Amino acid sequence: MNAEIRITAEPIDNQRCKFVLNVPVLEGGVRRFAGAEEAKGSPLAEAIFAIPALGATELIVSGNIVTVVKQNPTPWQAVGKAVGAAIRSAVASGVPAVAASPKSPDAVDDDALYEQVAKVFDEQVNPMVARHGGRVELIDVQDAVVMLRMGGGCQGCGMADVTLRQGIEGMLAQLVPAVRGIVDITDHTTGANPYFQASKK
């Protein structure tokens, strides 16, 4: 089974890297881990938080994408293969790599936040990005962190980060101040119709 699992690493910056698999890791949802303590019971997350040279601080699993956040300055080049091996081993083991999200006292807050953020997305964010043929999908809210995916003209757009940071993040800060952060889990390399196409130096 190992040979069938293909993983590509897509560093976002020196802190964040997406590992994209050719098979699903967690179907039908998103799971975020804010530390090793939360990883207990999820073999994939346990393995990644246990990599000593990595210094992982956060892990987000959604569909076939595993996003790892680390504080250690070690380049992804040096630690990426260990992460890939941990993911491959966990997925190939035959047991669920990621356990269902436990209900914590904060879960209600996340649910409430989800509703508020979804309303902002429906009523404000999506009508705005629709002007450029884009759409933004709310994937989940965990520990007050919003996970979203961009589509249409936003996917692969050269200005997607500007939309994310100067637009969506600012709007959420104003309208849903309890939101602690945003994670974009879009695979921007597969965007087939980006609104703005980078082309020059």
Place this chain on the structure above:
Amino acid sequence: MLLLPTTTYRATAFVEAARQLGVELTVASEQPSTFDRANPAGLIVLDLKNPDHAAAEAIAFARKQPIAAVAGVDDDTAIVAATIAERLGLKGIPPHAARAARDKHQQRELLAKAGVPIPRFTLRRLAEDPAAIAQTLTYPCVLKPLNLSASRGVIRADNAKGFVAAHSRLQAIVCEPDASFLIEEFIPGYEVALEGLVVNRRLHVLAIFDKPDPLDGPFFEETIYVTPSTVPAALQGAIKDCADRAVRALGITEGPVHAELRYNERGPCLIELAARPIGGRCSAVLRFGDKKISLEEVILRHALGMPMPSLQRESLAAGVMMIPIPGAGRLREIRGVAEAKAVPLVEDVQITAHPGEQLVPFPEGSRYPGFIFARGEAPGVVESALRQAHARLQFVLDPA
């Protein structure tokens, strides 16, 4: 205020650098963002094609929202940033220096006057009879449009017949019948790129990149950049000195510069100097100081007058390959990306072309389909990793 044209590759790197620094950011582009009404202090439209208009708009904006620094990211926005900075009394280069860096002919005239070694050049008009011009030239020579970037439209001619053909091709690219263009002496030799930051008129060299693939024409598509340079130290000193003289000759007093130089038995020769940082996504190979901060963070810190950590590049060798345009046609798919990423020392393979995109080879085109990044103990192994990764990529094109 960050001047980000919607066609730039640099948005993510600069926006992330601003976030790292925790600065309040206004992004100015030539087209409206979808959120411009929701965040009028953070997203504005400026006429980036007209520096005077843009400066007037920026001044009006600054009355409501004070601006602490302004930074451009490419050749055109460097002029706009300089104009805004001058009018608002912010740190920046004089607008005339930014314009001189942008206009290849004006740049060469200033460099020649200052005695900076550059290729012999002449300015001609595309409307002139190419056959008549061809009789007056020494070969090989290089035809260059005045205001295009990334070697677009740059063509070498080895004889009169080749010149006439190149002239015809350039006419079609420039699309302005009465436009002027440069004809330069072709300088044989090894090419390097120098990345620098000018602080109070003093050039700090951030990196010298080797370009191991020969750039002998007929077109000048960039491929691999690797740093540190393997050029002997004394010659690197001469390269730095040449770039320093060019920076002074153009009057660049502050900010990032990117220079292309060649050297041969006659010493270094400056080919181009730009008042902007390295283009495309290539800056990702540069990291500075203990915290490995990005080039964009260095630029923003400098513009804002924030404390500057060490400008010493990390000890590892690093390189980037601008993936060569594989041919003319509509991109159907790219195979082998995972295999390319699996090559030891390769950090990332970023595909920037999208499925369905029309790929246009040089000299008419200039948009690379992606970038490969590698880091390792020595420049040689980094270069080798980049070539191995590229060899694993397969571009599937439908005919144009």
